[in-house]
Amino acid sequence: xxxxxxxxxxPEIEQKINQLCAWIEVNCANPIGFEELTKQSGFDVNELMTxxxxxxxxxxxxxxxxxxxxxxxxxxxxxxxxxxxxLLKKPDNLS
Numbered sequence: 001x002x003x004x005x006x007x008x009x010x011p012e013i014e015q016k017i018n019q020l021c022a023w024i025e026v027n028c029a030n031p032i033g034f035e036e037l038t039k040q041s042g043f044d045v046n047e048l049m050t051x052x053x054x055x056x057x058x059x060x061x062x063x064x065x066x067x068x069x070x071x072x073x074x075x076x077x078x079x080x081x082x083x084x085x086x087l088l089k090k091p092d093n094l095s
Contacts (some may be wrong), residue, residue: 009054016041017055021063027066034060 020041024032034045037060043051052060 012056013051016043017051021056023063025067025071028064028071034066 012038020037023040024037027036034048037048038044041048046082048060052063058066
């Protein structure tokens with residue numbers, strides 16, 4: 001008998017999960033729930049839970065939260081960069 005995990009280990013399924021992850025990254029600023037994930041992927045909720053556990057070592061909603069945090073950090077980075085550069089800049093009157 002083939003295990004449930006091995007049943008999902010195919011290049012086609014991995015590609016579908018990667019495509020779904022790319023979609024999540026692009027759309028993470030919008031509300032995303034299981035309804036959107038199942039429509040987008042064609043997998044049911046239980047399959048998504050299993051597949052994300054296998055391929056991403058997290059849950060689907062955990063991946064959504066991760067993408068949102070990464071997007072938040074990207075938008076904050078220029079401000080932090082500017083702040084860091086201003087701290088390192090030599091004041092004009094000390095030249």
